[in-house]
Amino acid sequence: MSLPDVSTCPETVVAALKRLAGVETHGHTFYDNGGKPTFTSFGSLNRTVEARARRLMGLGLKRGDRVGMVLAQPMDFVVSFFACLYAGLVPVPMYPPLSFGKLDSWAEGALGILQNSEASLLLTDAQLQSVLWQVVPKVKTLKDLLTVEKLDQQAADEGELPVVRADDLCFLQYTSGSTSAPKGVMVTHGNLAANAWVMVTEGMKLVPFTDVCVCWLPLYHDMGLIGFVVTPMFVGAQAAFIPTLLFVKRPNIWMRVMSELKAQHSFGPNFAFALAARKATDADLAQWDLSSVRVIGCGAEPIHADTVALFERTMGRAGLRPGTVMPAYGMAEATLAMTFHERNSLLKVHTLDAEVFRAEGRVVPPGNDEAVLGFVSCGKTFSGHGVGVSDPEGNLLGEDLEGELLFRGPSVTKGYWRNAEATEECFRADGWLRTGDLGFVHDGEVYITGRCKDLIILNGRNHHPTTIEWSVADVDGVRKGNVVAFSVPGEESEVLVVVCETRPNAPEDTAERVAASIAAQLSLKVHEVVLLAAGQLPKTSSGKLQRRKTREQYLSGALGSQGDRTLGSSGEKLTVARHVARSLWGRAAHTAGKLFSRPNDT
């Protein structure tokens, strides 16, 4: 049987999967919780998807109705996601509880998304349904909660499947870590096809019916979903899906599957590279063959060049080529990808004069004796898309000037679901998307230098500093409202630092109790708690806390009266040039390693 022609971009991902309906020789591999693989051909997948779509249609939902999905198993997720699209429904992927306890706060998050999206149906699995029933009565629009097992027993609607068009809303991508009401990014079929196609042809350069992509990323998140569930479908590239929890519990499965399937592509946030390198044994490395791997994308949290180097060095023993790890830059509001670093090349670093850059935001070559900063390139954008930079007033700036990074093109989504205010703030009327990241463009390549907002990214998840700061408000001895949280580069990945002003009579173990309070409420590990006397936190003239300045003082050791102490164990690392890149799954920073640290700093 011959394979279909996939040399053109189909109008929608639905058309992409239907184009593969006759393919029985190629398909996806789904791993279960025990690591057992099941192969499903594209033909079989199409049939299963259509059958489930007909059962969804049989429930009497209206076209465009939202369907919340809390599905931890990749097979359940992939089939249900496409079934919603086939049936003309709008899936709303939601994150399942992934750790111990705190089910109440997780359920609260789920409730917020269900209410905001006005979901009509909630799909889950037999294991998670008991946790979800409690939220059902609180969502007025919700008609039912169904497990996929139960859905598959419903009566099928044998009528015509709806025709799906590029302008139709495809799904809602809720952005993570928000303290305010959740925001659902409206991704149309046209956005999705545009972004998937440039990733296929220019970013990942997938070879049809040949390449294999391995994904353990959560599929409710943009990178897992678009990078691996959607994009390979456009050209019949095969994917292997590993449950996220299985990877975290047994990290070796990632490279083992890459080796077994002779895979070409994968992706991970910084922490995953550290974890994989740490857990690989000599026996593993002797057994694995990673010579087929072409690109492993890196993003979602600050990237540390040291970690990437350790990963490439470790896996190099199993045949991984240097330069395989590739930074990428993107965000949910841009569907996913905005730029890709050049493939199979070592991280490209642009050096500039530190003084001129800090004082004037201008990128000029370094003078002979001047301090040097180096930033890692996130690469160029794709054809049909553009990148730009604006000043705080919104005026466009030319190359080599620092400002807020902007993005435009057919991948820019339609804004936030039923949130005109937030949409107006982020999506400019002239078509530019505001990224919230600081950076500059040099020779068409994007360099990220910082964040306009003070978002903290730990293990690939976004945290607003206020959430962390509020969680210690009631700790005895802490001056309420005088707490600042930020992240700094640690040994492997970003670590959390919390600075508090304390009362004169504060108990001796205040720092321990601040850390314990954050751990108990947010499950976050605090790297260091710095206690200051009243009035030592940097503030604006109007008394507003200055997070960025606090962080700078911490890094330079100038914070409060405890300047020397604050440098801590990772002090010497903090002198290196720092590069922030919001990457495919969020925001990311790159440290250029020891290359730029001045010799006498330690």
Add this chain to the structure above:
Amino acid sequence: MNSLELIKAAIVAVDPSKSPKLGAVAPETEIRELGMDSVATMEMVGYLEEKLDTQFSDEVMIRIQTFGDLIALVEKSRNG
């Protein structure tokens, strides 16, 4: 090795810096109080699963809050 000792060994394997805090652990102590993040927590579960040659279901795991809960889970897996 009793179940609590096994759990402590799992925690130390994942994050040796937690060792001094483990002396004061009681069944009603919440696991979160140790200040491990969710990735480290699941790494610790992976260690336990490997040692016990078992696999905890998601449904059971997400309901665990205290050391007592985890001890009960380990005991159940040892006896089952």
